[in-house]
Amino acid sequence: MSSNAARFSIVSGLLFILILGCLHLLEPEFDPTWRFISEYALGNFGWMMHFAFLLLAVSLISAGVSIFSQIRIVLGYIGLVILGLSVSGIIIAGIFVTDPISVSPDAATFSGKMHAIGATLDYSPVAALLISFALVRNEAWRPIRGRLLISSGIMFVLMALFIIQIPQDGQFTPDVLAGLFGRFLIVSYLGWLLVVGFHVLKLRKQSL
Numbered sequence: 001m002s003s004n005a006a007r008f009s010i011v012s013g014l015l016f017i018l019i020l021g022c023l024h025l026l027e028p029e030f031d032p033t034w035r036f037i038s039e040y041a042l043g044n045f046g047w048m049m050h051f052a053f054l055l056l057a058v059s060l061i062s063a064g065v066s067i068f069s070q071i072r073i074v075l076g077y078i079g080l081v082i083l084g085l086s087v088s089g090i091i092i093a094g095i096f097v098t099d100p101i102s103v104s105p106d107a108a109t110f111s112g113k114m115h116a117i118g119a120t121l122d123y124s125p126v127a128a129l130l131i132s133f134a135l136v137r138n139e140a141w142r143p144i145r146g147r148l149l150i151s152s153g154i155m156f157v158l159m160a161l162f163i164i165q166i167p168q169d170g171q172f173t174p175d176v177l178a179g180l181f182g183r184f185l186i187v188s189y190l191g192w193l194l195v196v197g198f199h200v201l202k203l204r205k206q207s208l
Contacts, residue, residue, distance in 0.1 A: 053094025076134025089121025125155035
């Protein structure tokens with residue numbers, strides 16, 4: 001089961017990044033430096049963004065399933081709970097279409113508000129960091145201790161940098177680089193997912 005979940009995580013994560021990359025080409029009207037990836041759902045290929053969010057959710061939850069049996073301490077279980085909450089948020093964000101970035105918080109639609117709630121539930125970097133600290137306590141994961149902590153640490157730092165970019169008044173302009181940092185952040189998810197997924201497959205192969 002763990003190996004199948006790891007494969008699901010790897011494939012889903014790669015497909016997510018592939019679709020996101022395609023959307024940059026198909027919908028160039030959304031400036032990637034300050035427009036959020038969620039806004040691709042507003043374009044002619046919006047269904048692809050909905051599908052991409054689903055793939056990201058599948059990739060994260062599959063990673064959690066693949067390493068569940070490897071978690072031995074409370075810190076790791078807390079990380080898994082946060083990961084589950086984050087997946088729920090991503091699903092909500094994927095179901096409800098965001099408002100254009102030009103819409104003020106006071107003028108947000110119901111769908112836009114729901115999308116924002118879903119997005120604010122995504123604390124995957126925190127989950128990844130806690131899970132990584134738990135996994136490196138496991139002898140089987142110590143050979144990739146550096147890769148685990150570095151990849152999850154990058155996620156956490158990028159999340160902090162992304163949050164710093166969000167203006168206090170909710171008014172986004174081309175000078176606000178939230179879109180760029182948001183893209184760096186979301187790509188960093190894949191790095192950690194690949195580190196985890198491939199090591200699960202390696203451990204499975206060694207046990208046969």
